[in-house]
Amino acid sequence: MMLDTATLRVALALVDLTLLMLFYFITFRRTRSAYSGWWCMALLLFLVGNAAYLLDGTVYQAWSNPAGNVLLVAGAASIWAGARSLRAPSPRPWQLAAGPGVVGVVSVFDHPATNIWAGGPMYLALMAVLIGMGSRELFLLERDYSRVHRPLAVGAGILAVFYLGRLIAFLTDGPGGAVFTSFFGSAPMTVFSTVTLVVASFTMAELSYEQQTRDLRARATVDGLTGLLNRSAFLDLAGNELRRLRRTGTTASLILADLDHFKTINDQFGHSAGDSALQAFAGACAGTVRSTDLVGRYGGEEFILLLPGVTPEQAREITSDISLRLQESGSEVIPRLPTVSYGIASTDAGPGGLDAVVASADAALYQAKTLGRDRAVVAAVGGTTK
Incomplete structure (x- = not known):
C-alpha cells in the first residue's frame, strides 16, 4: 500500500524531531561545537518547514506554503554554514538570509493561496545550490580530517544532484507530469529526506566531536590574544x-x-x-x-x-x-x-x-x-x- 504525502511528512517530522532531540542533548550539549549547533538549527528548520506544508489545501496555505519554502531553504543554508565552520568562519548573516529572503519574495508573488508549488523553481534551485555548497566545503577539508567527512560530502553531493534533477523535471515535465511525480515529487522526496537525515545525523556527530577536539588542541597551542604560538x-x-x-x-x-x-x-x-x-x-x-x-x-x-x-x-x-x-x-x-x-x-x-x-x-x-x-x-x- 502506497502511503500518501501527508502521512509521509508526519513520519518525517517524527524522525526529524527524534534526531533533533538526540543530537541536541547527546552531541551539542557535550561538544558545544559550531558544527553541531548549525546541524541542530538545520533539523529544527526542516521540522518546522515540513510541518508548514501539512497546511497545504487549507485556508492557511497562502502563508504556510511560502513559509515552508523559506524555512527549508534556511535549513539548507544552515547545512552550508555548518560545513563551512569546520574549516573557516561561518558565513555572515546577510549571506545566510539571502536565499530564504529571495525564495520568500518569489513564493509570495506566485499565488500561494491556489498554487501549492508557489516559488517552486526558485526553492528547488536554492536547495540544490546551498546543499551543493555544503558538499564542497566538506570536500575542501584535509583528507585526514576525519573518517566520515568524505562519505558525507558525497552524500550531500548526491542530495544536491537530486534537487537539481527535481528542478529540471519541474521545468520540463511540470509538477503534475509523470516523471516528476514518479521520481521527484513530494512523496519520493520525503522518503529520500528521511533516509538522508538518519544517515547524516550519525556521521555528523563524529564531525562535531572532531571539531571540538581540534578546537581544544588549537587552544592548547595558540596564544589567545595574539593568535601566535604560545x-x-x-x-x-x-x-x-x-x-x-x-x-x-x-x-x-x-x-x-x-x-x-x-x-x-x-x-x-x-x-x-x-x-x-x-x-x-x-x-x-x-x-x-x-x-x-x-x-x-x-x-x-x-x-x-x-x-x-x-x-x-x-x-x-x-x-x-x-x-x-x-x-x-x-x-x-x-x-x-x-x-x-x-x-x-x-x-x-x-x-x-x-x-x-x-x-x-x-x-x-x-x-x-x-x-x-x-x-x-x-x-x-x-x-x-x-
Missing part, C-alpha cells in the same frame, strides 16, 4: 625543527623581541592599549616572516621567532622590516606604537640545544636594551655581541 607550543616545535636542521646541516636564526617601555603603555593608556600593541606586533611579525617560520609569544611583551635558513645578518634586516611594519600599522588606541628591541642568535653558535640558543639570544636582547633599546643585537660565537 610558549610551550613554540618550544616543542622549535626543538623538533632545530634537530631536523642540524641533521641536514642547515643554519637558522632565533630572535627574541621585547616591546620597549611596555609597562608605560599600560600605565598611561590602560591594558586595552597594551593588548592592542601586542596584537599589532604579532600582526607585523606574521606579515613579514614566511609561512615556514615559527613565531610565538614568549611571555608578557616578549616574542620569539625561529627562521630556518636565515643568517643572523639577514635576521637583523627582518627585524628592521618588522619594526617598520609595526609603526606603519598604527593604532586607534595608542598615539604611537612602541619601539622594539631584538636579540639574535644563530643555531650554529655552539653545540648546545634550543635552551642554549635562547640563552644567547636573551643575552643579546639584554645588550640591546643596555645600548638604548630600539635596535637589534646579534650574539656572536663565544657569547659576545655585535
Whole structure:
C-alpha cells in the first residue's frame, strides 16, 4: 500500500524531531561545537518547514506554503554554514538570509493561496545550490580530517544532484507530469529526506566531536590574544625543527623581541592599549616572516621567532622590516606604537640545544636594551655581541 504525502511528512517530522532531540542533548550539549549547533538549527528548520506544508489545501496555505519554502531553504543554508565552520568562519548573516529572503519574495508573488508549488523553481534551485555548497566545503577539508567527512560530502553531493534533477523535471515535465511525480515529487522526496537525515545525523556527530577536539588542541597551542604560538607550543616545535636542521646541516636564526617601555603603555593608556600593541606586533611579525617560520609569544611583551635558513645578518634586516611594519600599522588606541628591541642568535653558535640558543639570544636582547633599546643585537660565537 502506497502511503500518501501527508502521512509521509508526519513520519518525517517524527524522525526529524527524534534526531533533533538526540543530537541536541547527546552531541551539542557535550561538544558545544559550531558544527553541531548549525546541524541542530538545520533539523529544527526542516521540522518546522515540513510541518508548514501539512497546511497545504487549507485556508492557511497562502502563508504556510511560502513559509515552508523559506524555512527549508534556511535549513539548507544552515547545512552550508555548518560545513563551512569546520574549516573557516561561518558565513555572515546577510549571506545566510539571502536565499530564504529571495525564495520568500518569489513564493509570495506566485499565488500561494491556489498554487501549492508557489516559488517552486526558485526553492528547488536554492536547495540544490546551498546543499551543493555544503558538499564542497566538506570536500575542501584535509583528507585526514576525519573518517566520515568524505562519505558525507558525497552524500550531500548526491542530495544536491537530486534537487537539481527535481528542478529540471519541474521545468520540463511540470509538477503534475509523470516523471516528476514518479521520481521527484513530494512523496519520493520525503522518503529520500528521511533516509538522508538518519544517515547524516550519525556521521555528523563524529564531525562535531572532531571539531571540538581540534578546537581544544588549537587552544592548547595558540596564544589567545595574539593568535601566535604560545610558549610551550613554540618550544616543542622549535626543538623538533632545530634537530631536523642540524641533521641536514642547515643554519637558522632565533630572535627574541621585547616591546620597549611596555609597562608605560599600560600605565598611561590602560591594558586595552597594551593588548592592542601586542596584537599589532604579532600582526607585523606574521606579515613579514614566511609561512615556514615559527613565531610565538614568549611571555608578557616578549616574542620569539625561529627562521630556518636565515643568517643572523639577514635576521637583523627582518627585524628592521618588522619594526617598520609595526609603526606603519598604527593604532586607534595608542598615539604611537612602541619601539622594539631584538636579540639574535644563530643555531650554529655552539653545540648546545634550543635552551642554549635562547640563552644567547636573551643575552643579546639584554645588550640591546643596555645600548638604548630600539635596535637589534646579534650574539656572536663565544657569547659576545655585535
